[in-house]
Amino acid sequence: MNATEDVEQILDLEDLDQQVVLAEERYRVIGEIMCQVYQPGRQKWTFSDMLDKVFLHKYLGVPIFLVIMWAMFTFTFEASAVFTVLIQIFFDWLAVYTSQIPVPWLASLVTDGILGGVGFILTFAPPIFFLYLAISVLEDTGYLARAAFVMDRWMSRIGLQGRSFIPLLLGFGCSVAAVTASRTVEGESNRLTTILVAPLMSCSARLPVYVLFAGVFFPQIAGTVIFGLYLLGIVMAILVALILKRFTLTGESTPLVMELPMYQMPTLHGSFRHMWERGLMFLRQAGTYLLAGSFIIWGISSFGPAGYGVDVEDSFVSLIGRAAEPIFSHLGFSWQIVVGLVFGLLAKEAVIQALAIIYAVEGTSGLQAALLASMTPASALALMVFVLLYVPCVGTIGAIRRETGSWRWTAFSVTYQMVLAYVVATVVYIIGGVFLG
Amino acid sequence: MADAALWEEVETALPLTVILCLTYLVASAPELLQTVGVLDEGPLMPDVMDAIIMLVIAAVFATGAKHLRRDDGAGVAFLMAGVVLATIVFILRGIVLLSNLLGAVLGLEGWLDWTVSQDLRVSMLAYAVVAISVGGVLLADRLGRGRRPQHEEGVSER
Numbered sequence: 001m002n003a004t005e006d007v008e009q010i011l012d013l014e015d016l017d018q019q020v021v022l023a024e025e026r027y028r029v030i031g032e033i034m035c036q037v038y039q040p041g042r043q044k045w046t047f048s049d050m051l052d053k054v055f056l057h058k059y060l061g062v063p064i065f066l067v068i069m070w071a072m073f074t075f076t077f078e079a080s081a082v083f084t085v086l087i088q089i090f091f092d093w094l095a096v097y098t099s100q101i102p103v104p105w106l107a108s109l110v111t112d113g114i115l116g117g118v119g120f121i122l123t124f125a126p127p128i129f130f131l132y133l134a135i136s137v138l139e140d141t142g143y144l145a146r147a148a149f150v151m152d153r154w155m156s157r158i159g160l161q162g163r164s165f166i167p168l169l170l171g172f173g174c175s176v177a178a179v180t181a182s183r184t185v186e187g188e189s190n191r192l193t194t195i196l197v198a199p200l201m202s203c204s205a206r207l208p209v210y211v212l213f214a215g216v217f218f219p220q221i222a223g224t225v226i227f228g229l230y231l232l233g234i235v236m237a238i239l240v241a242l243i244l245k246r247f248t249l250t251g252e253s254t255p256l257v258m259e260l261p262m263y264q265m266p267t268l269h270g271s272f273r274h275m276w277e278r279g280l281m282f283l284r285q286a287g288t289y290l291l292a293g294s295f296i297i298w299g300i301s302s303f304g305p306a307g308y309g310v311d312v313e314d315s316f317v318s319l320i321g322r323a324a325e326p327i328f329s330h331l332g333f334s335w336q337i338v339v340g341l342v343f344g345l346l347a348k349e350a351v352i353q354a355l356a357i358i359y360a361v362e363g364t365s366g367l368q369a370a371l372l373a374s375m376t377p378a379s380a381l382a383l384m385v386f387v388l389l390y391v392p393c394v395g396t397i398g399a400i401r402r403e404t405g406s407w408r409w410t411a412f413s414v415t416y417q418m419v420l421a422y423v424v425a426t427v428v429y430i431i432g433g434v435f436l437g
Numbered sequence: 438m439a440d441a442a443l444w445e446e447v448e449t450a451l452p453l454t455v456i457l458c459l460t461y462l463v464a465s466a467p468e469l470l471q472t473v474g475v476l477d478e479g480p481l482m483p484d485v486m487d488a489i490i491m492l493v494i495a496a497v498f499a500t501g502a503k504h505l506r507r508d509d510g511a512g513v514a515f516l517m518a519g520v521v522l523a524t525i526v527f528i529l530r531g532i533v534l535l536s537n538l539l540g541a542v543l544g545l546e547g548w549l550d551w552t553v554s555q556d557l558r559v560s561m562l563a564y565a566v567v568a569i570s571v572g573g574v575l576l577a578d579r580l581g582r583g584r585r586p587q588h589e590e591g592v593s594e595r
Contacts, residue, residue, distance in 0.1 A: 045510075053511060054497060054518035063493045067522065070486060071529045078533040082540040085547060224486050 048142075048263040055143070061150040066231070068143065072134040073230060074223035076127050077211060083126035084211070091119040105308065108361065113298030116360035117353045118291050120367070122283075124208035124349075129279045131204055135172065136274035140266035144169060149260065160241050164194040168237060171201030172230070173278060175392040178203075179399040193244050195403050196413050197237040199392045200420075202230050204282070205348035209387045212352050216368045217380040225381075229388050236389060236420065290349055297343065297354050301361040312362040317354075331386075331429050332379035341386070347393045378432035382425040389421035451505040453570055454516045458498035461523075464563040465491035487558045494522050520571055527564040530556070 055064055095115050101107035138144045151165040164185050171178030178198035185191045202210075210229055214222040300317045304310035312318060320342060321335030328338055336358050344351035352367075359370045371380070391397060391414050401410040468491075470476040471483035501515025534556040540548035 045514075047517065050514035050517045051521065053514035054500075057500070060493075060497055060500060063496065064518075064522065067490050067493050068525070070490065071525055075529055075532065079536045082536045082543075082545065082548075085540065085545050086543075089545075221486075227486075 046262070051263055052146070052260070055146055056149055058153075062154070065147055065150050068138070069230065070224070070227045072131070072138070073227040075134050076131040076207070077214070077223040077226050080126035080130040081215075084123050087123045087125065091115050091123065094119070105302070108302060109295075109298055112301075112360035113294045113357060114291070117294030117297060117357045118286055120356040121208065121286050121290055121349050121353050124211055124352075125279070125282065125286075127207055127211050128204050128282050129275055131207060132173070132278040133271060133275040136271040136278075137266045139274070140264060140271055142261045142263045145258065145260055149258065154238065160190055160193060160245065164190060164241075167194055167198055168201050168234075171198050171203060173204055174281075175199045175201070175203045175396040176399045179396060179403055182403060189245070189250065192404065192409065193241050195400060196244060196409070196416075197241045199396050199400075199413070199417060200233050200237040200240065200389060202233040202388055203348070203392055205393065206387055208349055209351050210384055212367075213371070213380045213384050216371050217375075217377045225384075229384055232385065233388055236424070240416070240420070285347070285349070290347065290353060293343065293346065293350050293353060294357065297350075297357045298361065301358050312358060315361075317358060331382045331425060332376055333383065334374045336374070337383060341390070344387065345391060345394065347395075348387065351387060376433075377436040378429050381432045381436070382429035385428045386421045386425040389417060389424055391417050449574060450513050450516055451502065453574060454498050454502045454505055454512065454519075456570060457516075457519060457523075457567060458495050458502055460563050460566045461491045461495035461498065461560075464559045465489075465495065468559050484558055487560050490526055491560050491563060494519055494526070497522060520567060523560075523564055523567045526560055527567075530558055530561050 054060060057064075095111050098110040098115060099107055101110060135144070138147075147169060148165040155165055164182075167178045167181035167185065170181050175198060178201060179195050182191055182194040182198060185194045207226075210226045211222075214225040218225045297317065300320070301312055301315050302308060302310075304315040304318075306314065317339055318335060321339040324338045324342060325333070325335045328341075333341075336355055339358060340351040340354040343354040355371075356367050359367050375383070397410060397414060400413050401407065404410060404413075465488040467476055468483050468485065468488035472485040472488065497515050497519040501512040501519060504510075504512030504515065506512075534553065537548060537551055537556055538553070541551045
């Protein structure tokens, strides 16, 4: 038996956590060195200590966390609205010229397919960049690390460790990153539970859907509606984790040990650089496979069994939408919305990309007006909840398969998310119908 | 703000914390009552989230006041954190107002009927009390420090 096994055996016997023992030992050594070299003066209470006293408070920590979350999403939606409209005006101006291309099919492809699809997605670059800026500022101040600490108390109550909240926080940016980061979580059951609930955290790809629908149907309280959706994602992740830990993935929870950095004043250069690095991924995505998606959606919207130039109602895209429409008819989703949801399985940005192209090919001017005419506010709310909870994208499914190493868990993840999204959206539609009409 | 010693004088911190707590508590009440329909709408937009956020800030100040009443210096941390939170909310509201002002100046379609009062919230007015009272205490300290001998300016004890 080697030394490592000896130590592990002692830890098992004493029921101790290796991380805790390591941290205690590290601080003991630091304490001994400090005793030898440091002459204590009058103790000063730093500003960082003061903030931690409150921001990590037993009762006030969570409300303060929620206030900061709300501030982040209000900033994301409300402060970016002007820039979104400016980009929209630019693409509208461009469309005036592209629609005059003498070859009709090419004019339609460029105007309805590329500008209507990718161009429309790009109008949502400002809220995505603003969200990344807010996350960067929170990261650079040192608050994001504290958020995991604040949530640890709640996470440990449901049997998860606070460390699980770090991958979940990454899920606000990208679900694939969240699933991949779950490998830092200790314990097989904890890790698996984190992987399974990570997709429920609302990634930035879903943001354009919320911005569009909340802006159209709830313009006065759009920021609050978006904040509510992010909160619902967290609540659902906690509930699902609770169920999984109680009935399927039982296992011990381990304490969270982390060293918190001092609070820092974020620099303009640093925060903007982080925002740009993350935002660039969105732009690359728009320029590559969302562009390819535009070609495909335009193609199946313009072609039907009778060939090119058919009415959208007789196109291939209509056939797909109408086939799946009955499943969602009780939620008031039109076949166009259903097509958006089907393409949303590839990437969440494709939901509104598909809608924009279908309505553009259809000849409907103004997506916002078309949505207002075809849906009720309760339906819009149900749609946003469905988008929040159903499978984020094929990339996430691949990441779950890779991290779990099991097709069974991957299938379970996809199935439970679809069922959860369907059930919760139905409940939201029923309750929303009572209050919103 | 950086000079924690100033705030750790309970006779300075306690009245300030109580005033700020009451300001946010009283300011949140009309917005809550307007939201539930008990009060008629005033000149500012009723916003339930604004009211809830002011209640959280008031709770932070109230906890600080509770500590300071027991002569516990930890209460100062709550005063500081409350001011930081109130400042974050004020800056956020200011950014939103400025971005909408840009929309109005550029004459964008959605901003043709926009007025400044649409983006003014009660929390912004409540922040005026924070700015004036905290600014006043800082100014008084700076003026007083000019008259104090250097050795009296020390670091505080926890």
